Amino acid sequence: MQLHTLVQLTAGVTLLTCVLAVMGLHAYAMGRAQRAELADRLSKTGQVQVGRRRRFPALDRRLRRTRLGRRLELRLAATGLDLTPAEFFVSMLATVAALWVIGQAALAPFFGPLAGLLGIGAAVQFLNWQRQKRIERFINQLPELARIMANATQAGLALRTAIGMAAEELEAPAGEELAKVAHQLALGASMDDTLSELTDRLPSRELVVLVTTLVLSNRAGGQVVSALRNLTETLEERKETRREIRTQLSQVNMTSYAVPVLGVGALFLMNGVKDGALDRMTGSPVGQGAVIIAFALYAVGFVLIRRMSRIDV
Known part of the structure; x- marks a missing residue:
């Protein structure tokens, strides 16, 4: 009798375990499906388009969990590039490796790490250049944007509809x-938060003035039409002023890039005139220190020229 009861108890526990296992697997599958759906929704509402198959998805998920990955994602969103953080990171590593090998083969083994660091700096500078170019294009569209919103609000449309x-x-x-x-506003976000995020993605004085005008008009219900009309004229004048300043400073900007290029060209010239000269020069700590100091001075000169030629309008 006791044996029969033990068999029934064992069978009941086994059945209960199987039921719990099936329920656990079902919950796990549903969780994975919901997570995949959420990731797909975020990718569609985020800055990266999903028109093509993304590479390195596992690395991309790991990068997005880190602080560096999140900063890189925001920077890529500001540039408008159709790249994920993982794709950019792998491309940067490939560029660093290629420059490392080229520096070792063309100059000397000591220049391999320096060329790799140059690759990292070039990648960061490329992102900054793409971001600045996108900001400039956005600034050029601000007068037309203010004009469209002024016409829409004058016709009686709400600010959300005008956007x-x-x-x-x-x-x-x-x-x-x-x-x-507009998508964030449709999901229930406030006007202040969405416009503040816009200024964070594309920082510029013109956009800050436009956003401030819209936010104050939305809060106080002032004369938004006349404010946008006046702002349109001001933005047109600032657009012409920025174009003139950029034309005047184009030669100075080219000089800032020409200075380090001349320094690197001098290294190739030295190695071409006398084969192995760079190997002997970097074979001692004194020569390595001189090369590092020279590269540091070129970097300082590049930064100083860029800072001196920067004019905030």
Whole structure:
């Protein structure tokens, strides 16, 4: 009798374990499906388009969990590049490795790590250049944006509707950025938060003035039409002023890039005149220190020229 009871108890526990295991597997599968759906939704509402298959998905997920990956994702979103953080990171590593090998083979083994560091700096500078170029394009579209919103508000449309209309009529990057703002507003985000995120992605004085005008008008319900009309004229004048300043400083900007290029060219010239000269020069600590100091001075000269030629309008 006791044996029969023990068999029944064992069978009941086994059945209960199987039921719990099936329920656990079902919950796990549902969790994975919900997570995949959420990731797909975030990718569609984020800055990266999903028109093509993304490479390195596992590395991308790991990068996005880190602080560096999140900063890189925001920087890529500001540039408008169709790249994930993992794709950019792998491309940067490949560039660093290629420059390392080229520096060792063409100059001397000592220049391999320096060339790799140059690759990292070039990647960061490329992101900054792409971001600044996108900001400049957005600034050039601000007068037309203010004009469209002034016409829409004068016709009696709400500010949210005017933003959506401007997103449809304007080209990239203004159209894309306003589409993100309109989408966030449709999901229930506040006007202040969405416009503040816009200024964080594309920082500029012109955009700050426009956003401040819209936020104050939305809060106080002031004369938004007349404010946007006046702002349109001001933005047009600032646009012409920025174009003139950029033309005047184009030669100085080219000089800032020409100085380090001449230094690197001098190294190739020395190695070409006398084969093995760089190997002997970097074979001692004194020569290595001199090369490092020279590269540091070229970097300082590049930064100083860029800072001196920067004019805030």
